[in-house]
Structure formats: C-alpha cells, structure tokens
C-alpha cells in the first residue's frame with residue numbers, strides 16, 4: 001500500500017477543484033486535517049462571525065467526506081508543531097496544502113517545511129485565486145500595484161485553467177489518528193446566541209456555494225445596473241463561499257464565462273479585485289495594519305491616542321445609531337447577518353473615516369470581527385481604498401454624501417428592513433427623516449456639511 005498523504009486544510013474547504021486534495025487522493029490514503037491555530041494570526045485571529053462560518057463549513061465538509069468513507073481530523077495548536085507531529089505519527093510521505101497569502105500562513109508554510117524530516121515533504125498548490133498572486137507582472141517584471149492595469153493584464157490571460165473534478169475515491173489510512181470534537185471548539189456562540197441571524201441568512205458549505213452559483217448564473221445579466229441597489233438581491237453573495245474556499249474562482253468563472261452580458265463583464269472585474277487584493281498583501285504583508293501613504297496621521301484622525309473622546313462615536317457607528325439611515329441600515333445588516341451590501345460597505349466605511357474622522361483601522365477591525373467573509377486582503381485593501389491612504393485609493397478629498405447616495409440608489413426598502421423604527425416613513429423622507437418624524441431614532445451625529453469641512457481641514461493639516 002502506498003504511504004499516507006496529509007491534506008492540510010485552511011480556507012479551501014471543498015473537494016472539487018481542490019488541487020491539494022486531488023493530488024493527495026491520487027498518491028495514497030488520505031488524512032485530511034484542519035488545525036485551529038488562533039495565536040499565529042495575532043490581531044487577525046478569526047473574529048466572531050468567521051468562527052460561526054468555520055464551524056458550519058467544517059461540519060459540512062466532514063459530512064461530504066463521510067460520503068466518501070473518509071473523515072476530517074481536527075487539531076488545535078501551533079500549525080507547524082501539530083502537523084509535523086501528525087506527519088510523524090501517521091508516517092506521512094507528503095503534506096499537501098493550498099497556498100495562502102496571509103503573512104502568518106506564508107510563515108507557517110516556511111516553518112513547516114523546515115520542521116519536516118527527510119521522509120515527509122510539503123507540497124503547495126495554487127487554486128484559490130484566478131491566477132497565483134505575483135504571477136501577472138508589468139513589462140519590467142514587477143508585480144502590479146494599481147488595480148486598473150492589473151485588471152487589464154488579467155483579462156488578457158483569462159480564462160483560468162479548467163476546474164478539477166472531485167476526487168472519485170478517497171482511500172482511508174489503516175487507522176485514523178485522534179481528532180478533537182468540533183462542538184468542543186465552541187466556535188458557535190452560546191450565551192447569548194447572537195448567531196441566529198447568520199444561520200437564517202446563509203446556507204453553508206460546498207453544495208450551498210454551488211446552489212448559489214446556479215442561481216447567480218440566471219441573475220448575472222442584471223449585475224451591471226443592479227449591483228448598486230441595496231434594496232434588491234442583485235449581487236452574487238458568493239463572498240463567504242469564495243473566502244472559505246467552498247468554491248473556487250475558476251469554477252465561478254467557467255460557469256459564467258459564456259454569458260455575453262455587461263453584467264458578466266462587470267462581475268468578472270469584481271472577481272479580479274479579489275485577486276488584486278491578494279497581490280497587494282503578497283507585496284505589502286502589513287497592508288491591512290499600516291497606512292501606505294505618508295500622512296501625518298496624528299493630525300488626520302480623532303484617535304483616543306491623540307486625546308480625543310471618540311469612543312461614543314465609534315460605538316454609535318458600530319451599533320447603527322449614527323442618525324444616517326443608510327449607514328445604520330448597513331451596520332445593522334452586518335451585525336445581524338455577518339454581511340453588508342458592497343455599496344453600503346463603501347458608504348458606512350467612508351462615514352467612519354471622513355464624517356467621524358476615526359482611523360480606518362478601527363473600522364477594519366470591526367468588520368474583521370463581524371463579517372462572515374472577513375478577508376485579510378479584501379478587507380484591508382478596501383478600507384485603505386476608502387480612507388485614501390492606500391497604494392491605489394480613492395482620494396481623501398472625495399467624501400461620499402450618505403444622504404444623496406441613499407436616495408440615488410433607491411435604498412428605502414433596505415432601510416425599512418434594517419431600521420424598523422423608520423419603516424412607516426415614505427420614500428420621500430426616509431433617507432433623511434425630519435426631526436419630528438424620527439421618533440426613537442437618533443439625531444444625526446454630525447451634519448454632512450460640517451463633517452465635510454472638518455475632514456478637509458484635517459486633510460490639509462495632515463498631508
């Protein structure tokens with residue numbers, strides 16, 4: 001019998017188009033393992049919503065493996081130590097894993113390679129992105145820093161390779177190593193159980209991801225116009241499935257590529273944004289933690305460190321109590337469902353950094369904790385884009401007007417859904433309710449004109 005193969009799973013929780021699984025299944029009996037390594041990522045250890053998704057996704061993958069008479073071994077601790085010890089225990093010839101670009105995973109891969117003895121090697125595979133980050137380069141061979149030329153270069157070499165099928169047979173080892181019990185990891189909240197909204201809003205796992213993609217194939221034609229309308233369900237909502245690797249971008253691309261619509265063409269560019277973000281963190285590993293541009297940030301942000309009392313403003317934003325209905329609807333959608341519509345993410349993020357002049361990193365951390373699709377690359381790149389501090393970003397002086405945006409993108413029904421205090425207001429006044437119609441809903445934290453002037457003044461001082 002050929003020797004045991006370990007598949008080290010991370011954000012690649014699928015069986016089809018999973019090159020690490022594919023290679024392992026062809027080489028010998030397979031031990032799939034997931035290691036919960038909370039310390040390694042530091043301030044980017046999985047947040048609350050991510051842990052809920054992870055629980056359900058692991059549970060779903062375990063059931064799929066069960067149908068192949070296989071299992072998933074769960075272990076907790078330092079990934080390098082756990083995997084090296086497991087390789088020793090089962091006599092593995094190879095640990096197969098998909099490549100990941102978060103700096104702590106790149107470091108873990110290097111450490112693991114060094115820790116493995118001569119009898120076991122680490123084999124890394126690409127496939128969580130359309131193309132391996134860093135592989136599309138400028139004429140001079142450097143990685144791209146700016147999205148638009150990156151996107152053009154990507155489109156020139158698309159489509160991605162054909163997706164791989166699910167392994168037909170997955171042989172088991174003679175005996176299974178011990179596994180932790182998923183329930184004992186307590187990834188789901190208990191007291192209080194705040195995750196009900198997430199479970200109601202989502203179906204988890206590989207099969208659910210493909211169901212959503214099947215649905216999306218009939219809707220994508222409307223994406224070009226519909227993607228900015230929060231009241232309507234005209235975006236794919238594939239982001240957590242892609243983030244957790246329940247579906248690959250190549251599978252998505254090949255399913256949709258023959259749709260000859262503006263909707264598909266625009267959607268393809270959004271998938272490329274996802275690749276772009278990985279290219280950015282591959283070049284600048286601390287990008288989600290450090291501003292790229294050289295502002296005097298002490299003069300830009302109203303930080304607690306700089307002696308300002310911003311806690312109440314930050315909490316009001318987090319809880320959806322800013323007095324701006326579109327911002328509050330978004331922040332409450334995030335809290336309830338673990339997801340927020342992209343247009344509203346932009347408006348809510350801009351409100352934090354420009355209207356409240358709060359450092360983007362507070363927003364990045366809140367989203368990190370609350371999003372089911374919280375992604376080191378996508379979250380950091382988008383926050384820096386909005387805050388005007390990034391390598392490729394919106395200029396700081398472009399300040400989004402939340403009330404105008406709300407009206408322009410017909411957000412009335414979205415506000416009614418997530419801000420029930422305002423549900424009875426007419427389309428005319430729901431975007432900016434007059435004082436006498438607000439009832440228990442709070443007054444605006446700060447007027448738009450005043451906020452705009454304050455932000456421009458801070459920018460002039462900081463640049």
Ligand SMILES: Cc1cc2nc3c(=O)[nH]c(=O)nc-3n(C[C@H](O)[C@H](O)[C@H](O)COP(=O)(O)OP(=O)(O)OC[C@H]3O[C@@H](n4cnc5c(N)ncnc54)[C@H](O)[C@@H]3O)c2cc1C
Nearest residue numbers: 235236237238239270273274342345349374375378379382
């Ligand atoms: C402040 C801020 C923070 C964000 N944080 C995250 C995050 O942590 N994780 C995340 O996946 N996305 C993030 N986004 C990007 C975007 O909002 C979400 O990807 C999108 O809303 C997910 O919904 P969807 O699947 O319906 O997207 P669709 O509009 O259907 O797009 C399809 C896919 O393309 C990718 N995509 C779309 N827009 C972007 C984008 N701007 N940047 C990178 N990839 C994109 C996603 O994988 C998405 O699933 C953030 C945006 C902002 C403004």
